[in-house]
Amino acid sequence: MSTLIRRAAEKLRPKYVPKLCNLDLPKTRQFSTRAVPPLDGASTGLYGFDHLKTPKGFQRFVDEAIERSGELVNRISMMPSSAEIIQAMDEISDTVCSVVDSAELCRHTHPDREFVEEANMASMRINEYLHYLNTNHTLYAAVKRAEKDGHLLTKEAHRAAHNLRIDFEKGGIHLPSEKLDRVNQLSMNIFQLSRQFGENISTDPGHVDIYPVSRIPKQIHHLLTPIHRFTSGTSGGSTGSWGNMKEKGFRIITEPRTLVSVLHCAADEEVRKMAYIQGNSVPRANLKVLDELIAARHELAQIMGYRSYAEFTVKQNLASSPEVVMSFLCEMSEMIRPKADQEFETIRNFKREKCGQICIDLEPWDEAYYTGMMKSCDHNLDSSIVASYFPLRQCIEGLKVLVKSLFGATFHNVPMAPGESWHPEVLKMSLHHPEEGDLGYLYLDLYSRKGKYPGCANFAIKGGRRISETEYQLPVVALVCNFPGSNSSNLRLNHWEVETLFHEFGHALHSLLSRTDFQHFSGTRVVLDFAETPSNLFEYYAWDYRVLRTFAKHYSTGEIIPEELVKSMQGARDMFAATELQRQVFYALVDQTLFGEQQASCRDTSSIVADLKTQYTSWKHVESTHWQIRFSHLVNYGAGYYSYLYARCFAATIWKKLCQEDPLSSSTGTCLRTKLLQHGGAKEPSEMLNDLVGEGIVRYCNSGIVPDMTAFTDELSLVEDQRLQLRL
Ligand SMILES: [Zn+2]
Numbered sequence: 001m002s003t004l005i006r007r008a009a010e011k012l013r014p015k016y017v018p019k020l021c022n023l024d025l026p027k028t029r030q031f032s033t034r035a036v037p038p039l040d041g042a043s044t045g046l047y048g049f050d051h052l053k054t055p056k057g058f059q060r061f062v063d064e065a066i067e068r069s070g071e072l073v074n075r076i077s078m079m080p081s082s083a084e085i086i087q088a089m090d091e092i093s094d095t096v097c098s099v100v101d102s103a104e105l106c107r108h109t110h111p112d113r114e115f116v117e118e119a120n121m122a123s124m125r126i127n128e129y130l131h132y133l134n135t136n137h138t139l140y141a142a143v144k145r146a147e148k149d150g151h152l153l154t155k156e157a158h159r160a161a162h163n164l165r166i167d168f169e170k171g172g173i174h175l176p177s178e179k180l181d182r183v184n185q186l187s188m189n190i191f192q193l194s195r196q197f198g199e200n201i202s203t204d205p206g207h208v209d210i211y212p213v214s215r216i217p218k219q220i221h222h223l224l225t226p227i228h229r230f231t232s233g234t235s236g237g238s239t240g241s242w243g244n245m246k247e248k249g250f251r252i253i254t255e256p257r258t259l260v261s262v263l264h265c266a267a268d269e270e271v272r273k274m275a276y277i278q279g280n281s282v283p284r285a286n287l288k289v290l291d292e293l294i295a296a297r298h299e300l301a302q303i304m305g306y307r308s309y310a311e312f313t314v315k316q317n318l319a320s321s322p323e324v325v326m327s328f329l330c331e332m333s334e335m336i337r338p339k340a341d342q343e344f345e346t347i348r349n350f351k352r353e354k355c356g357q358i359c360i361d362l363e364p365w366d367e368a369y370y371t372g373m374m375k376s377c378d379h380n381l382d383s384s385i386v387a388s389y390f391p392l393r394q395c396i397e398g399l400k401v402l403v404k405s406l407f408g409a410t411f412h413n414v415p416m417a418p419g420e421s422w423h424p425e426v427l428k429m430s431l432h433h434p435e436e437g438d439l440g441y442l443y444l445d446l447y448s449r450k451g452k453y454p455g456c457a458n459f460a461i462k463g464g465r466r467i468s469e470t471e472y473q474l475p476v477v478a479l480v481c482n483f484p485g486s487n488s489s490n491l492r493l494n495h496w497e498v499e500t501l502f503h504e505f506g507h508a509l510h511s512l513l514s515r516t517d518f519q520h521f522s523g524t525r526v527v528l529d530f531a532e533t534p535s536n537l538f539e540y541y542a543w544d545y546r547v548l549r550t551f552a553k554h555y556s557t558g559e560i561i562p563e564e565l566v567k568s569m570q571g572a573r574d575m576f577a578a579t580e581l582q583r584q585v586f587y588a589l590v591d592q593t594l595f596g597e598q599q600a601s602c603r604d605t606s607s608i609v610a611d612l613k614t615q616y617t618s619w620k621h622v623e624s625t626h627w628q629i630r631f632s633h634l635v636n637y638g639a640g641y642y643s644y645l646y647a648r649c650f651a652a653t654i655w656k657k658l659c660q661e662d663p664l665s666s667s668t669g670t671c672l673r674t675k676l677l678q679h680g681g682a683k684e685p686s687e688m689l690n691d692l693v694g695e696g697i698v699r700y701c702n703s704g705i706v707p708d709m710t711a712f713t714d715e716l717s718l719v720e721d722q723r724l725q726l727r728l
Contacts, residue, residue, distance in 0.1 A: 009614055043418040046115070047102055047443075047461050047476070053419050055114040058103065058122035065099045066129050070620035077138045077456050081149040085142045086160050088193055090518045092133065094465060094473075097519070099126045101460050105478055108453035110422045116451075135180070140168045160518045166316060172304060179303050186300040193293040194635045197286055201630055205282035208274045211249035215268045220261050224250040239486070254279035256630070265367040276365035277625055286629035290594075290605055294338045297638060298598050309595040310639035317529040317644065318685055322596055324704030325642050329592065333585045333616050335713055339578035344618040347576070350374055364619050378575065379568040389494040389552045389561040392446065392483060395498055399505055399554065400652045406669025407513070408646060409433045414441070423449070431512050434596060440464070440512035443478040447485060456481040456500050458507035463522030464680075475523060477511045495569055499542045506538030513673055514680040526681035528640045532647030533654070533685075534677060540655045543570060544663050577716050584645060586617050591634055591641035631640050649707030650689060650697060655712040657693040 045052030051061040069092045076088050099122060106119035134141065146152060147161035168174075172183035194511050209227060210216055216224065230244040252262055252275050259279040266272050297309035306312040310322040319325045347370050348362035354370070362370075375381070403409045411429040421428070427444040443461075448454075462476040481501065485491045493501070508648050513524030529636055541547045545566045552561035589612050594605060610621040628634060633641050659668050675692040686705050689697045 006556050027105055044420050046106065046110075046420065046422060048417065048420055049098070049102060052102065052106075054113065055118040058099075058106075058115075058118040061099055061102070062122050062125050065126065067094050068095050069129070069133065073133075073136065073139060074621040076142045079142065079143075081145040082151050083146070083153055085146040086152065086157050086164070086518070089139065089143060090465065090520055092139075094463070094519045096126060096130060096133070098462065100130070101462075105459040105461060105480075106422070108457075108459070109478075109480055111449065111451065112422075115422070131184075134168065134171045135173055135184075137173065140165070141172050143168065154517065156517050156521065159682060160520050163520065164346045170304070170312075170316075175303065183300060184301055186296050186303075189296045190293065190300065193289055193296065197289050197293065198288065198632055198636045200283040200285045201632060204285065205253050205255035206278045206282035207251050207253045208278045209249055209251050210271055210274070213248045213250060215271050216250045216252075217265045217267065217268070220258075220265050221250070223258050223261055224252055227251045254282070260368065263365060264372050266369070269363075269366070272365040272369060273363065277622060280622070280625035280627045280630070283629060284626075287605070289627060290629060290634065293635065294333055294594055294598075294605070298594060305532075308597045308639075310592055311595075313595070313639040317527045317640070318645075318698075318705040319529055319642070320704035321702065322592055322639070323594055324701050324706060325588075325639075326596075327701060328706040329585055329589050329642060332709060333582070333589070335709065336578045336581050336585070336716070337618070339716065340582040343418065343576050343579045347371060347374070347579075362619075364622055367495070367579070367619070371579075375572045375575050379572040381568055381572055383494055386495050386565065388555055389559075389565070390493040390495065390498050391553075391555040391686065392491045392493055394551050394553050394555075395493055395501055396444070398498075398547070399501075401510075401547070401550045401664070402505075402538075403431060405664035406666065407433070407673055408666060408669070409439060411442070440477070440507055443476075446481045446483050446650075447479060447480040447491075452482065453480055454482055456504050457671075458504045458511070458524070460511055460523065463511070463519035463525070464516060465519040465522065466517040472515070473519075475511045475514060477508050479508050490555060492588060495542075499539050500537045502542040503535045506535035509538070510534045510680070511678055513677040515678045516680045516682040516684070521681035523680045526685060528637070529643040529646040530650070530685040532643060533650045536647040536651035537654050537672075538660070540651065540659065541663060543573070547663055574665075581716070582617055586612060587631070587633070588642040588645060589616055590628060590631075591637065592639055594628070594634065595639040611669075646707050649709050649712045652712035652715060653697045653708060653710070654689075654693055656714075657697075 009615065043053065044050055045054075045057055049057075049061065050062070055166050057502060072092045072095075076085055079085055079088070101127065103119040106115055107123060110116050110119065114598040143161055143164045147158070147165055152161060154156045159197065171187075172180045211229065213226075217572040226248065227250065228246050228248050232244055233312050252258060252271075254262075254275055256279070259275055262275045263272055266275070294309075297312075301307070301309040301312035304312055306315070308322060310325070314325055319328070327595050344362065347367065350373075351362055351366055351370050352358055352360055354373075400411050410432050412432050414428045414430045416426075416428055421443065425445070425447050429442045429444065431439040431442060433439055457480050459478040459480055461477070461478060462473065464475040465473040468471055479501075481490060481497075481504070483493060483497060507524055514521075514523040519525075543566075545563050548566055549560050549563075553559065554561075555712050590609055593608055593612060605628055606626045609626070610623075612621065613621040637643070655663075658671055662668060671692060676688050679688055686698050696710075697708055699708055
């Protein structure tokens with residue numbers, strides 16, 4: 001429904017709670033909101049928008065966006081075919097996105113209920129208006145004319161016209177009216193089903209009750225709910241009525257985070273088994289929701305002229321067809337299978353050794369427990385020691401080191417104008433270049449609080465956009481995290497949180513350094529299977545000792561993180577890397593298959609998932625579990641989950657060929673900026689990738705593009721050799 005503002009990539013970070021990666025937006029001078037808050041200390045509204053001084057301001061914000069867009073639609077209807085059409089289209093998108101994205105950020109982060117409610121309403125109204133725009137034949141015809149008539153002067157303008165037309169057509173505008181009606185109805189159904197899927201997950205997380213308390217390790221007691229029951233018995237400690245014993249236990253709510261902790265820590269196999277089975281069997285209502293979602297998406301794709309929803313989704317991506325995606329996934333699966341099998345054997349042998357039973361089988365609920373134990377045996381890592389080198393303030397210094405070394409830019413703290421901030425803990429920084437001036441603005445909202453978006457995400461507030469020959473609308477983004485505690489000077493991050501921070505920062509830089517003419521292409525507004533490349537690349541920076549030593553310092557002594565400790569961290573990360581990768585390939589295969597061509601014999605999703613698991617992983621499927629009903633990526637990405645693996649491969653090649661030798665050099669930074677980040681979606685991704693590292697980063701396959709896997713799989717091979725030495 002939102003073709004004018006493609007809200008691409010939700011965050012692909014399957015290891016943790018999924019995070020949003022909103023896409024960009026912009027604004028114009030004619031519009032009555034300001035791009036940059038006043039420097040004179042005068043009051044403004046939220047994010048520097050004058051309208052948002054009060055919650056009710058959202059109403060006027062929407063009204064004005066609609067009014068301004070209406071004027072532009074009228075103007076376009078009277079324009080001869082010209083480059084101005086595309087510019088005016090971009091301005092409409094810019095105007096509407098200002099509202100959509102401000103509302104989105106506000107809904108997820110504002111502590112004031114009234115602001116959240118008004119943002120919700122604004123979001124609904126502006127989305128309705130978007131639907132009107134996306135089905136507007138005047139605009140569609142104008143874009144088609146502009147694309148065809150050859151008045152567009154730049155490659156970027158051509159690309160914008162082409163993409164806009166395709167986006168309109170993805171909404172079915174070119175279809176006869178009865179088909180379009182059905183498309184609209186299906187889109188609405190899909191929207192509701194997607195929402196229902198998420199709601200069911202939160203309202204029915206499942207639980208298991210465990211007695212007695214001693215079966216649960218102490219370190220996770222705080223995550224669980226104490227319960228008790230009365231039983232007849234004679235053992236000590238009774239406080240119940242005569243003849244009955246009050247027995248204490250724990251209820252495990254099997255929502256994903258708690259489940260992960262239980263599977264990791266509980267020594268009692270039966271406890272892990274019960275929690276695993278329950279956590280992978282709820283919410284049962286989603287079995288039906290998923291079936292309906294698959295059917296609705298399939299029908300939609302067929303009306304649009306595609307064989308499957310996967311084809312509909314993938315067509316505009318680098319891969320360009322589901323066949324290409326499947327061949328990539330199968331190739332990767334085959335490549336990692338021997339190593340994954342070997343890892344499975346290693347874990348099974350370890351379990352047998354620990355249990356003292358030579359025939360005992362390795363079960364899915366054993367993985368986290370035994371791999372965790374093996375990692376700590378081999379690497380002797382104490383997460384609190386690691387965290388002592390990552391006080392949050394130092395991690396932010398790390399971000400400053402990156403922009404300074406790579407791009408010669410600095411982050412300056414900028415005071416907020418009255419009314420601009422949404423919470424006292426939010427910081428604002430300008431990214432400043434000594435010759436180019438300010439490049440963009442970054443809000444940092446890092447601490448968890450009640451009612452806030454639970455993951456980490458990069459929210460765009462404005463996209464970059466050329467306003468005139470001499471003026472450029474600077475990008476504004478908000479990096480939102482959920483680090484525990486509050487703005488205390490001693491907050492220290494786990495290393496995976498540092499990695500997440502760097503990942504999100506990669507998205508933020510993509511937006512901040514973007515210098516596209518059109519906001520339509522600003523920063524992260526790229527095809528889905530390319531969108532996660534910069535963020536995955538910046539994860540490497542969170543692991544490289546040459547980078548870590550510049551900022552990772554002990555919170556009390558100031559000692560630089562020891563290199564040996566970093567080596568241990570890397571070693572622990574690399575153990576069982578093939579098992580983890582195999583899981584990701586399996587997830588992507590499930591996603592492609594469920595939204596791929598539908599078989600005549602309507603098979604249920606659980607048997608499809610069970611078959612794929614047996615065929616493509618080293619692990620067994622557990623009967624009567626339905627893992628897919630809690631995998632919200634199926635809803636969010638629908639046939640796009642493979643993008644994560646594309647990004648991993650691209651990032652590995654870029655790191656190896658461009659960054660590894662000297663990751664912090666300004667020549668590396670210049671290449672990253674001028675050949676990749678500044679172009680956003682304005683150039684073909686394959687062209688940018690080739691330009692960045694030369695040939696050999698992409699392969700052409702059946703009219704689509706797949707990443708070269710060499711650099712990525714080389715990383716794994718090295719890992720395997722080390723492990724073999726350790727274990728064999
Ligand atoms: Zn991401």
